Amino acid sequence: MNRKPSALIIGTGIGGLSCAIALKKIGWSVRLFEKADGLRATGSGLSVMSNASAAMKKLLDIDLGLEHYGAVIQNFEIRHKSGLLLNRLPVQAIADEQGVPNVCISRAQLQRALLEQLGDVDMSCGKRVDGYTETDNAVQVDFADGTTASGDILIGADGFHSAVREAIGTTSVIQEAGYICWLALVQYSHPQITPGYVGHYWGKGKRIGIIDIGNGWVYWWGTANMPNHEARQWRGTNADVAKVYAGWPDIVSDIILSTPSESIISVDAKDRSFPQTWSKGRVTLLGDAAHPMLTSLGQGAGMSIEDAAVLGDVLRNAEDYSAALRQYEAIRQPRAQAIVEASRALSDVEQYEQFLPRLKRDVGMRFVQKRTMRERLQASLVFDERAVYAQ
Incomplete structure (x- = not known):
């Protein structure tokens, strides 16, 4: 009986x-x-846009079923800090064409959904990577506790501060974005927050998002321009956050003050320079280990899931695993880099402070042609499996 290939x-x-x-x-x-x-799943939320579920469905016939764990986006609004509606984004129409939903979900519920999809699996915690060695037919990981593990390939899905990325010698420099992010979940009800609601407000060097994630829970996030070293040291209360948005619509201060201070997470916004190499021999990177990005496009989770789908597809009938990992890298890098750069560019625009750039941004959003808006959104929201099969 042939042995199953194995991945660490x-x-x-x-x-x-x-x-x-x-x-x-x-x-x-x-x-x-x-x-x-x-x-662990931190007390915040995220979006898993249609491209991610489409990649799993189209390439591997896997239905993640995330709509059963979060809220399917029904109404995505961009508003001025005054409350003026600038535009509604046609994200649901794009999702409908792909036959899979855009879902807003808590990290805990997403973790639950993935674990239930995964089923029984060999999982070990308290394992910090200390290095690895590779032979002609295997790769061995060395852990800080003195233990080892061997497999056919090694995948570094270990996030922003990836030890596997460091071990293969890939350079990716931290890039500070110059603002703070507040993240929180709260049980909250408001007439504006209808099922599947997403609302983003734009202001002067700050913005806030209010998102339904189902079952009476709302995920909200806020940003404000601030040097990263100050953002890392920030220690404040819900009242301190609410003051940042003084004069904004009542729903903004209300939802912030309805959130216990200890439930608000603060992080400094940053990404990394895009690495030129993800793979070395039988080792590769995936998700934030390969391409951490700012949150403006809501695609961090989606790109990780797309990576996984493409990796599974190229390994399906592979005999030369090192060559398959190089193929995976070649397929994924152009799209991942485009999304990373687009997220960074949009982040800059959203955090504008000067009056004229903000005016141009807001007027542009208010009067953008529907066709143009749709084309911009499709670049990230549509997963094109033809790009995979063309490799």
Whole structure:
């Protein structure tokens, strides 16, 4: 009986779990390793846009079923800080054409959805990577606790501060974006927050998003321009956050003050320079380990899931695993780099402080032609499987 090929996956976040799902689907044996003492899902939310679920469905016939765990986007609004509606984004129409939804969801619920899809799996926690060695037919990971593990390939899905990225010698420099992000979940009701509601407000060097994630829960995030070193040191209350948005619509201060201070997470906004190399021999990177990005396009999770789907597709009938990993890298890098750069560019625009750039931004959003808007959105929201099969 032929032995199943085996993959060692470092990291149990969205990318790691999605990768395990994809590789199990094609008949691989997978082992997951996590440096933390257990699985964690921070108290915030995110979006998994239609391109991610489409990649899994089109390439591997996997239905993630995320609509059963979060809220399908029904209404996506961009508003001025005054409350003026600038535009509604046609994200649902694009999702309908792909036959899969855009879903807003808590990290905990997304983790649950992925774990239930994955089923039984070999997972070890408290495993910090200390290096690896490679032979002609295997790769061995060395952990800080003195243990080792061997497999046919090694996948670094270990996030922004990836130890696997460092181990293969790939350079990716931290780039500070110059603002703080506040993130929170709260049980909250308001007439404006209808099922599947997403509302973004733009102001002077600050913005806020209010998002339905289902079952009476709302995810909100806010940003404000601030040097990153100050953002890392920020320690404040819900009242301090609410003051940042003084004079904005009542729903903004109300939802912030309805959130216990201890439930508000603050992080400094940053990404990394795009690495030229993801793979080395039998080792590759996936998700934030390969291409961390700013949140403006809401595609961090989606790109990780797309990575997993493409990796599963190229490994399905592979005999030369190193060559397959290089093929995966060649397929994914152009799209991932485009999304990283687009996220960074949009972030700059959204955080404008000067009057004229803000006026141009807001007027442009208010009067953009529907066709132009749709074309811009399709660049990220549509997964084109032909780009994979063309490789």
